[in-house]
Amino acid sequence: MAQITIKDVAGRAGVSPATVSRVLNHGPTVAEELRERVLAAVRELGYRPSSQARFLRTRATTLLGLIISDITNPFFTSMVRGAEDAASKAGYSVMLANTDEDLEKEQRYIEVAAAENMAGVILSPASATRTSISLLAERGIPVVTVDRRLQTAKVDRVGVNNVKAAQDAVLRLVDQGCRRIGFIAGPTEVTTAVDRLAGYRHGLRAAGLAYRRELVVRGDYRIEGGRAAAADLLRLKPRPDALFVSNNLMALGAATALREYGLRYPEDITLAVFDDMRWALGLSDAMTLISQPTYEMGRLAVELLLRRVSGEGFPPRHVVLSAVLV
């Protein structure tokens, strides 16, 4: 019940608190016999140093914050695994927070990260322009953004080449004979949505097709939004011969809309999707998927972050991985 402190251990081992600390941290200058006595006392009492008290002196924590915009999204959850594995290998723990794309929640968790003096933060910002990390910057807490960028802040970043991947997907669809490609875009606040839309337009241009405004509908990167957007596109006359959905959750919604309209893919309409959702959508072979190295993104983000944490100084680094067509 009551906290076991370093003094209790010291008392039991018959040494001073200083010696206990020396044994537990940077041990060499302690006689073997005392060392054993201390370790025995630690074991017997089940002593665990209070991380708060330790922080007060050392200013060092082993906690990383991972603030992501939607934990329902398998894209992020796979990234979380990559981050966790890399962090625990280096002796750090990862605390997750979910913002639901809500700026207020996001700010609250940034405050928590600052108040807890986390060693570093990985962030997929809900907005490129309105997300503020100044609280962290003030405290010298390093930040790495994943997936999405921040407009202003000069921070490290790990992402994929969204423009090129989207463009390639469009060209693939054109190769398959599609000419009227509907595009379900994401929220304007989010850089990946902007990039993917740009890629879509580049792809059309490269294929010599005209960009038609009515073929682009904006969604919210969520299931319901994808469903509504797909329904809008499917109502067009003539109907698009392909749908390019710019994120995985919206693809689930779009699949539902297709079912509601009695359309089957790939027979009635061709589908291209950002992110690998084979497990949910089925019939993957017939579909253009843009697969992102999500696990790898999490891993690299942590590695980059930990270099900053350990004090390395280098200009903001942008790691751009390749999203590949499958």
Add this chain to the structure above:
Amino acid sequence: MAQITIKDVAGRAGVSPATVSRVLNHGPTVAEELRERVLAAVRELGYRPSSQARFLRTRATTLLGLIISDITNPFFTSMVRGAEDAASKAGYSVMLANTDEDLEKEQRYIEVAAAENMAGVILSPASATRTSISLLAERGIPVVTVDRRLQTAKVDRVGVNNVKAAQDAVLRLVDQGCRRIGFIAGPTEVTTAVDRLAGYRHGLRAAGLAYRRELVVRGDYRIEGGRAAAADLLRLKPRPDALFVSNNLMALGAATALREYGLRYPEDITLAVFDDMRWALGLSDAMTLISQPTYEMGRLAVELLLRRVSGEGFPPRHVVLSAVLV
């Protein structure tokens, strides 16, 4: 960069640190003028108290741990929302951790929660028998389990009536004319899996059907396991006329297996599923779904936990919500 401390604020406002603390915490006995000066200084310096230093004196944190077994599972993510909303309403923040059903990871996060002196922990244990919360108990950190139970520990718990819900689902399937009902069970370590299997057997008995061993296959509560288990069942001769899948992710896998075997639901086989996965599976109307009040579970778990946190003593409470057939 450098930490702004209470002394900086005190200096700027021309008062003592004690007064600053009084203003920020339990204010009444401070003269209005000083109060304003302090608040102004706080604003101008952007002062935020260090939660570590505060904890050292007060022994109180406003951080709740939420340790769940699989963040890919929408069941849990919806629960997380309920927990977050309830917590933030009470001025607490929620830190998430993902164990991936891995006892080692789980233990590590329990250690983190103990080391960080979190106010309380909500846990969906990876194992009923091998998960140990003694580290938390020693420190007096209250624990509430959600979804699953712990065998030994006498802790509060929020869950659903798994036995009855599974039984009802079986009876519904029998009503629809099914006689050979395959069951995809979950891991033996997990209490919900045990309960649901028991419910399946009760349902068969109540319907006067024999329990056949070969109709029950064990999965791992994950997509791939569901797919493999469903494939096993579909190979049986004669083939089952219904599949009852005991969790949502396995249902996704089972749906894939059905497609691979060229079977359609509900035409070729009847499906019943634990958890509401309409968005992913489609064709919900034709399917028996057991919907769990996930958001509510998260909310209630936090409320129960916070009562413990504030020191209320009462015998371990079991909140059992109803999972309903839709």
Add this chain to the structure above:
DNA sequence: GTCCGCCTGGAAATCGATTTCCCCCGAGTC
């Protein structure tokens, strides 16, 4: 044999906040 130096380990300062204790000053009462 004495002195110097090094190594070991204890005492105490420190981190940043809260809280107790106490002093001082003003108002009210006899």
Add this chain to the structure above:
DNA sequence: GACTCGGGGGAAATCGATTTCCAGGCGGAC
């Protein structure tokens, strides 16, 4: 006018760990 009572606010102790500083003891060298 003096004494008491009470409220406001400062000084200092405290939380639990780390770390600096220093004392004591031992060994080696001259």
